[in-house]
Amino acid sequence: MLILISVATVSGISAGLALILILAEAVFANYGDCKITINDEKELTVKGGASLLSSLAENKVFIPSACGGRGSCGFCKVKVISGGGPLLPTEKPFLNAKEMAENIRLSCQIKVKENIKIEIPDELFNIQRFTASVIKIVDQTYDIKEITFKLTEPQKIKFKAGQYVQLETPKYKGNNQRVSRAYSISSLPEEDDIIQLIIRKVPDGICTTYVHEYLKEGDTVNFVGPFGDFYIRNTDAEMIFIAGGSGKAPIKSMVGHLKNLNSTRRMVYFFGARTMKDLYLTELFEQTEKEMDNFVYVPVLSNPDENDKWTGRTGYIPAYFDEFITNPQNTEAYLCGSPAMINAVQKGLIEKSVPREKIYYDSFS
Numbered sequence: 626m627l628i629l630i631s632v633a634t635v636s637g638i639s640a641g642l643a644l645i646l647i648l649a650e651a652v653f654a655n656y657g658d659c660k661i662t663i664n665d666e667k668e669l670t671v672k673g674g675a676s677l678l679s680s681l682a683e684n685k686v687f688i689p690s691a692c693g694g695r696g697s698c699g700f701c702k703v704k705v706i707s708g709g710g711p712l713l714p715t716e717k718p719f720l721n722a723k724e725m726a727e728n729i730r731l732s733c734q735i736k737v738k739e740n741i742k743i744e745i746p747d748e749l750f751n752i753q754r755f756t757a758s759v760i761k762i763v764d765q766t767y768d769i770k771e772i773t774f775k776l777t778e779p780q781k782i783k784f785k786a787g788q789y790v791q792l793e794t795p796k797y798k799g800n801n802q803r804v805s806r807a808y809s810i811s812s813l814p815e816e817d818d819i820i821q822l823i824i825r826k827v828p829d830g831i832c833t834t835y836v837h838e839y840l841k842e843g844d845t846v847n848f849v850g851p852f853g854d855f856y857i858r859n860t861d862a863e864m865i866f867i868a869g870g871s872g873k874a875p876i877k878s879m880v881g882h883l884k885n886l887n888s889t890r891r892m893v894y895f896f897g898a899r900t901m902k903d904l905y906l907t908e909l910f911e912q913t914e915k916e917m918d919n920f921v922y923v924p925v926l927s928n929p930d931e932n933d934k935w936t937g938r939t940g941y942i943p944a945y946f947d948e949f950i951t952n953p954q955n956t957e958a959y960l961c962g963s964p965a966m967i968n969a970v971q972k973g974l975i976e977k978s979v980p981r982e983k984i985y986y987d988s989f990s
């Protein structure tokens with residue numbers, strides 16, 4: 626009993642001190658104006674105190690931030706030349722020894738309290754914030770919707786098939802924070818006045834609850850992009866695509882784009898799902914098979930329902946690699962889905978002698 630009281634007392638004092646520190650920071654900390662110098666060529670003057678990520682975004686410099694600044698994706702890395710303070714414990718899990726030595730930092734974790742000099746890739750200057758209106762919402766499965774947005778400002782987007790945007794979520798009943806989340810573009814780069822996203826409902830998820838329960842045709846949304854290095858490499862290698870769930874989004878864009886280019890590269894697309902009710906866009910890919918001699922679509926169910934009367938392939942996707950991968954050394958793999966799925970198929974591909982450096986993926990953690 627005495628131990629419990631002691632623990633409760635210490636926890637209470639710690640929580641109180643933390644609260645006092647937060648309040649003191651909010652009331653007394655005044656960092657004034659700070660300068661952010663980017664790549665030695667662009668200089669921004671910002672009000673100190675906010676995160677580097679949000680200070681840059683306010684000035685239309687958009688750093689990838691799939692988790693919306695929560696410190697859980699590790700996408701928001703920038704190289705800090707000076708300023709920025711010491712490396713924080715929240716950054717360490719996302720940085721390897723080389724990155725730490727080069728002073729790579731997570732921009733969502735650094736607060737701008739002094740002048741800061743940073744370096745970012747030049748292409749990030751091309752990222753834009755878009756306004757768009759919802760023109761179509763289609764239920765693809767019981768938990769996946771495909772939404773089509775017509776761009777209103779700017780009216781065109783240039784992106785590579787496979788890239789993603791960060792959709793902004795407003796406050797709504799039951800959610801009092803604005804967040805942004807990453808979604809791969811499922812439409813084609815050729816259709817540059819719209820974008821389509823395929824969004825799976827996550828229980829209690831802030832953005833997906835908004836999309837599935839509140840978003841309707843005619844609504845206006847904002848998103849930032851395009852981001853990402855998950856795109857088709859321009860080679861003549863054979864291609865293997867593997868996706869599960871909403872991971873179908875970037876693959877739909879990639880395969881559709883290759884079809885428009887009349888690509889002659891050999892392509893196999895494995896789509897993993899649990900049961901038949903998790904399959905979607907099947908007709909689209911069956912039609913693509915008919916139109917392209919060099920494309921094969923292979924849905925694989927891990928746990929088909931008896932009532933499904935499924936006659937297709939079942940079980941574990943790597944079990945079918947021998948059947949479909951004919952030239953592993955000259956094969957590129959494009960994977961999209963949960964980290965567990967990606968780890969499993971990546972292992973299978975490496976065992977099958979697909980070179981590790983030719984395996985590209987976007988992991989939806």
Ligand SMILES: Cc1cc2nc3c(=O)[nH]c(=O)nc-3n(C[C@H](O)[C@H](O)[C@H](O)COP(=O)(O)OP(=O)(O)OC[C@H]3O[C@@H](n4cnc5c(N)ncnc54)[C@H](O)[C@@H]3O)c2cc1C
Nearest residue numbers: 691806807808809823824825829830831832833871874989
């Ligand atoms: C590059 C990339 C591309 C992506 N593309 C797609 C796509 O095309 N389609 C798609 O559907 N998804 C995609 N995602 C995933 C997407 O970005 C979101 O992570 C996902 O939709 C969940 O967002 P949410 O706001 O609904 O859930 P969140 O609010 O982020 O919550 C997710 C889950 O975590 C739990 N959680 C939230 N906060 C905490 C916390 N502090 N502590 C513990 N648990 C917590 C919630 O209860 C919930 O179960 C992609 C992700 C990446 C990185």
Ligand code: FES
Nearest residue numbers: 690694696699733
């Ligand atoms: S934005 Fe996700 S870790 Fe910084």
